[in-house]
Amino acid sequence: MEPTKDQKIWQVVLSIPEGKVASYGQVAGMAGLGRQARYIGRALGKLPEGHSVPWYRVIRSNGQIAFPEGSPTFVLQKELLERDGVEVKNGKINLREYQWQP
DNA sequence: CAATTGACAAGGT
DNA sequence: AACCTTGCCAATT
Structure with missing residues (x-):
């Protein structure tokens, strides 16, 4: 069967290397x-539990996490990113350093 | 069935 | 630099 948009998105997200x-x-x-x-964002929101998609490596174009600061999801994402070696400063990421460049 | 909303981005004022 | 408008498309109300 042909890959759906969601599948393509997940595939791309899966291809983001660790630390990027x-x-x-x-x-x-x-x-x-x-x-x-x-x-x-909608596709990632659809993700079922048990998936292996590193959704936390997807951020806004301005380097900020897409959730309100203080939200549990925000904290979780920040935690996962730092665990990957990505430095999150004041809820923002230094894109020049960490943005994935294929 | 129409209007609103949303894990957004890019361009314009 | 801050704020507003347009595009894009599916799920929800």
Whole structure:
């Protein structure tokens, strides 16, 4: 069967190496979706439990996490990123250092 | 069935 | 530098 958009997105996210991050727009572009950056967020929101998709490596184009600071999801993402060796400063990531460059 | 919303981005004012 | 508008598309209300 043909891969769905969601599958392509998950595939791209899975291809992000450890210690790197990618923006929504970047993922959209690599998945062949063009400017459907919003679709990425929805696709990741659909993720079932038990998946192996490093959704936490997907951030905003400005280097910030897409959740409100203080939210459990925000804290979890930050935790996972730092565990991968990504330095999160004041809820922001230094893209020049950590953004995935294929 | 129409309007709103949302893990966004890019361009313009 | 801050704020507003447009595009994009599916799920929810």
